[in-house]
Amino acid sequence: MTMNNIYSKLRSKNIKNYYMLIFCIILSIVLVASYAVMFFSSTVQEILPIGGDSMKQAYLIFGIAIVGCALFTTYASSIFFKYKNRETGILLSLGAKKSQIKKVLFIELSLIGFVSSLIGLTLSIPVSFGIWKLFQIFIIDIKEMVYKIGWPGLIYGIIFCILIIISIFIMGLKFINRTNIIDILNEHRKCEIVKDIKSWYGVVGSILIIVGMLLGYAIPQISIRYLNFRMPAIWNITFLLSAIGMYMLITYIIVYNKKGKNLKKYYKNIIPKSMMKFMGKQTVKNMCTISFLISGALFAAFYTPLNVSNLFYSLDNNPVDYSFHYKESENQIKKNEIYLLAQKHNVNITSYYEVPSISLIVNGINANFMDNGKITYTHIDKIGYSEFFSESDFNKISKQNVDVKPGEYLTIITPESLESIHERFNDLNKITNPVTNVSQKINYAGTITFQPFVKQGTTKYVISDEDYKKYAKNLPIENFENFVLFNVKNPDKTYAFANDLKNEIIKRSSKAVAVSKFYDDYEKKLALEKGEKYYYESINLSSDNNLLFQDWKYYPSFNVLDRQDIIKNMSVFLMLFIYIAIICFTAVAIIAYTRSITIAINNKTLFNDLKNLGANNKYIEKCIKVQLKKIFTIPTVVGSTSIYLLFFFIVYGNSGSISPGEYAGLRINFLIMIVTGFFMYLVYRLSLRKIKKIIQI
Structure with missing residues (x-):
C-alpha cells in the first residue's frame, strides 16, 4: 500500500x-x-x-x-x-x-x-x-x-x-x-495554562485601553492645534496599547480567581473556572480575536448613523426651506417665475427674501506641512475672495438685530461651529477692493449664527452698511451675488417642485459658473500668473450628473432635496459598512461557535468523570454555561465598549463638544451595541444546544 x-x-x-x-x-x-x-x-x-x-x-x-x-x-x-x-x-x-x-x-x-x-x-x-x-x-x-x-x-x-x-x-x-x-x-x-497573575492586571489593562486611544487619537489632535506639529504615521502604533490592554483585561477575567470572603461561591465555580484556566492561552487568543472582530464590525456600523444623524439634525433645524445663490451676471430664474412654478405644483410660498452680497479680496493664513512634521502658518495679504453682507440685509433675512460698527466684521457660522473649541473665526484682518486694489484694516467683532449662509468651501461675513456701500461702489457685476431664500407650506411634500426648480437653475446657469465648490476667482488668477493649472473649474453642469450636489459651488440647498442627496450619498457607505459588519460578525459567530464545540470535545472525558462521581446533568450544564458566558460576554463587552469609547473621543475631539445631532448618533450606536449583544446571545444558545448533544445531557 x-x-x-x-x-x-x-x-x-x-x-x-x-x-x-x-x-x-x-x-x-x-x-x-x-x-x-x-x-x-x-x-x-x-x-x-x-x-x-x-x-x-x-x-x-x-x-x-x-x-x-x-x-x-x-x-x-x-x-x-x-x-x-x-x-x-x-x-x-x-x-x-x-x-x-x-x-x-x-x-x-x-x-x-x-x-x-x-x-x-x-x-x-x-x-x-x-x-x-x-x-x-x-x-x-x-x-x-x-x-x-x-x-x-x-x-x-x-x-x-x-x-x-x-x-x-x-x-x-x-x-x-x-x-x-x-x-x-x-x-x-x-494544556495551555496561563501563569497566575496579580489583582492589578485587570486595572492596568483597563487603563491601557483608554490610554492607547487617547495617545493614538487625542495627542495628534493636540499636537496640531497647540504645538503646530503633525505626528508621524508611526505614532499610530500607540493604538497597540489598547490591544495590549484588551489582552490583559481578558486574561485577568479568565485566569484570576481569588477565594475572597465568599468561599461557597469560590468552590461552587472552581471546576468550570479551572477548566478555562487549563486552556487559558488558547481561550484568551480566541477571545481577543473575537473582541477585535467585534470592534471592527462596530467601527463599520457606527460610522454611518453618526454622520447621517448629524446631517439630518442640521436640516431639521434649518430655518429656511429653500435657498440658492447666483452671480448677478447670470440670467437666472426670477421671483415671479418661481411663484409661477410653485403655483403649477400647488406649492404655497409663505415667505420670500432676496439678499445681495459682494465679493472682496481678503487676507488669510496658509498652513504649510513640512517633511519633518512641523506646521508653519504663512499670513497672506491676498488669499482669495469672500462674501460680505450688509448688516441691514442680514437682519432682514435672519430676523436678528446685529449691530456692526464701521471697520468691524462678524463671521457667519453654524450653531454647531459655535460649540467648537478648535474653529478659528478671527483670521481676517484686511480687506482689499478688487477694483482699486486699496486695502483696509478690519477688526473681528465676534460671530453670528445663520445656517443657510454657511456652505463648505466658503466664508461669509457681515459688515456695517457704511462699509458695504463704500466697497460696493464701482464693483463690477461679477462681484455681486444674489441670495434667494424662501419658505413653503408642508415642505416635505414639495419634492416635485424642488426638483423642477433645481433643474431650471442648472439649465439657466452658464459655463462660467460650472465650477467646483472650492473654486475662487482670485486663486485662479494667481495660478495662471504662475503658469500653473487651476483644477477647480469645468465640472459637468447637467441635471444627469449624480455628483453635482457635492461638487457644484452654486448647487441649491432645498431641504427636501438635501435629504434625498444625503440618503443617496450615504447609501453607498451604508451598503459597504453594513457588509463589512456582516463579514466581521460572520467570523465572530463561527470562531465563537467553534471554540464552544472545542470545549465540549476536549473535556468530554472530564464531563463523563464528573457524572461517575455523582454530578447530575444540571451541574454539568452549569459548568458549561459558566465557560460559555465568559467566551461570549467578555469579548462582546470589551470590544463594543472600547470602540464606542473611541467614537466618543473622536466626536468630542473634532469640536471640543458634542452637538445634539452627534448625541442622536451616539444613541443609535448604543442601540447597535444592544443588537450586537442579542446576536451574540443567539450564537450562545446555538452553541449550548450543540454542546449538550455532544456530551449527551
Whole structure:
C-alpha cells in the first residue's frame, strides 16, 4: 500500500476537518473578494470623492475586513492542523519519513488552496450582486445605485487568496517540523495554562485601553492645534496599547480567581473556572480575536448613523426651506417665475427674501506641512475672495438685530461651529477692493449664527452698511451675488417642485459658473500668473450628473432635496459598512461557535468523570454555561465598549463638544451595541444546544 493510499484512508476518517477548512477558506475569499468587487465598481468610486475622508474611511474598513477574514482563516487552519496530529503521528509511528509526509501534505494543501480560491473568486461576483440587490430591496433603491462589477476588486481577491495559501503553507511547515511523536499524538490534550497573575492586571489593562486611544487619537489632535506639529504615521502604533490592554483585561477575567470572603461561591465555580484556566492561552487568543472582530464590525456600523444623524439634525433645524445663490451676471430664474412654478405644483410660498452680497479680496493664513512634521502658518495679504453682507440685509433675512460698527466684521457660522473649541473665526484682518486694489484694516467683532449662509468651501461675513456701500461702489457685476431664500407650506411634500426648480437653475446657469465648490476667482488668477493649472473649474453642469450636489459651488440647498442627496450619498457607505459588519460578525459567530464545540470535545472525558462521581446533568450544564458566558460576554463587552469609547473621543475631539445631532448618533450606536449583544446571545444558545448533544445531557 502506497503512502497516498494510507493518507487517503486516514483522510476519509477525518473528512469533516477538511470540509471545515475548505468552507472557511471559501467563505473568507468570498467575503473579501465580493466586497472588493463592489468597492472598486465605478458606481461606488464615483460617489466617494478621491482623497476625501469618506474614501479613507472606506479603505480603513476594507483593511479591517481583510484582517478579520485573515484571522478567521488562520484560526480555522490551526484547528485543522490540531486535529491532523493523529494522522501524522500514526504515519510517523509506522516509519514514514517527514519528507514523505511533507510532500503529501503540501500536495493536499495546494489542492485545497487552489480549489477553494477558484470557488471563492467565482462566487464573489454573484454574491456581490445578490447583496447589492438585497440592499436595494430592503434599504434603499435609487436610480444611482446601479450594480457594476469592479474588476480591479478581483485582483485584490487574488492577492488575498495568495496570502491565505502562503500562511497555510507556513503553518503546515511548522506543523510538520515537530519531531516528538508523543507530543503530536497528544496535541489535542495539551494544556495551555496561563501563569497566575496579580489583582492589578485587570486595572492596568483597563487603563491601557483608554490610554492607547487617547495617545493614538487625542495627542495628534493636540499636537496640531497647540504645538503646530503633525505626528508621524508611526505614532499610530500607540493604538497597540489598547490591544495590549484588551489582552490583559481578558486574561485577568479568565485566569484570576481569588477565594475572597465568599468561599461557597469560590468552590461552587472552581471546576468550570479551572477548566478555562487549563486552556487559558488558547481561550484568551480566541477571545481577543473575537473582541477585535467585534470592534471592527462596530467601527463599520457606527460610522454611518453618526454622520447621517448629524446631517439630518442640521436640516431639521434649518430655518429656511429653500435657498440658492447666483452671480448677478447670470440670467437666472426670477421671483415671479418661481411663484409661477410653485403655483403649477400647488406649492404655497409663505415667505420670500432676496439678499445681495459682494465679493472682496481678503487676507488669510496658509498652513504649510513640512517633511519633518512641523506646521508653519504663512499670513497672506491676498488669499482669495469672500462674501460680505450688509448688516441691514442680514437682519432682514435672519430676523436678528446685529449691530456692526464701521471697520468691524462678524463671521457667519453654524450653531454647531459655535460649540467648537478648535474653529478659528478671527483670521481676517484686511480687506482689499478688487477694483482699486486699496486695502483696509478690519477688526473681528465676534460671530453670528445663520445656517443657510454657511456652505463648505466658503466664508461669509457681515459688515456695517457704511462699509458695504463704500466697497460696493464701482464693483463690477461679477462681484455681486444674489441670495434667494424662501419658505413653503408642508415642505416635505414639495419634492416635485424642488426638483423642477433645481433643474431650471442648472439649465439657466452658464459655463462660467460650472465650477467646483472650492473654486475662487482670485486663486485662479494667481495660478495662471504662475503658469500653473487651476483644477477647480469645468465640472459637468447637467441635471444627469449624480455628483453635482457635492461638487457644484452654486448647487441649491432645498431641504427636501438635501435629504434625498444625503440618503443617496450615504447609501453607498451604508451598503459597504453594513457588509463589512456582516463579514466581521460572520467570523465572530463561527470562531465563537467553534471554540464552544472545542470545549465540549476536549473535556468530554472530564464531563463523563464528573457524572461517575455523582454530578447530575444540571451541574454539568452549569459548568458549561459558566465557560460559555465568559467566551461570549467578555469579548462582546470589551470590544463594543472600547470602540464606542473611541467614537466618543473622536466626536468630542473634532469640536471640543458634542452637538445634539452627534448625541442622536451616539444613541443609535448604543442601540447597535444592544443588537450586537442579542446576536451574540443567539450564537450562545446555538452553541449550548450543540454542546449538550455532544456530551449527551
